[in-house]
Amino acid sequence: MLKNMKTQTHLKPGQKGTKRLVAEYGQSLVCVRYRYDKVRRVRLKTVEIIVEEKAWPFPPEHGDGDMIALRVGYAEKALRAKLKAVGGRWDPVEKVWRVPFCSVQGTELEARILKE
Structure with a gap:
């Protein structure tokens, strides 16, 4: 399904076309994408949201042999x-x-x- 689609627009929260989604998802909204499927001739609006946030141990900058x-x-x-x-x-x-x-x-x- 996704191989037939092309992403044409990538919007950040607050840009035109995202206001309603910002109101719905708030700070969890990362981006909004408009995808176009030429085979089915449809436009899909997708959202990327944050569903979990937890501490991440920072990886070491150098390895022992470096x-x-x-x-x-x-x-x-x-x-x-x-x-x-x-x-x-x-x-x-x-x-x-x-x-x-x-x-x-x-x-x-x-x-x-x-x-x-």
Whole structure:
């Protein structure tokens, strides 16, 4: 059934053509779509609504094996030696230390991770 249809209009709540549906569904309304079926020659008005909302545990940003970039000052020789010992490598192009995330996870070094 859906393979014969084409979605032509996608409306957000509050736009013309959605006022009655906003009154009916309120904050649960996500969008209104007009679908056209050429085979049956009909127009369908569909709504997308929120039926459930619950907490979602945020997925970890890095996996244990991921190499992450760390900001380390030139004068921090002890820290540089520690990073070398856990498999870290200096990246001369980007001027950052590349270290496996598992060696930094749960330590004070997490605050030094650079967003890429």
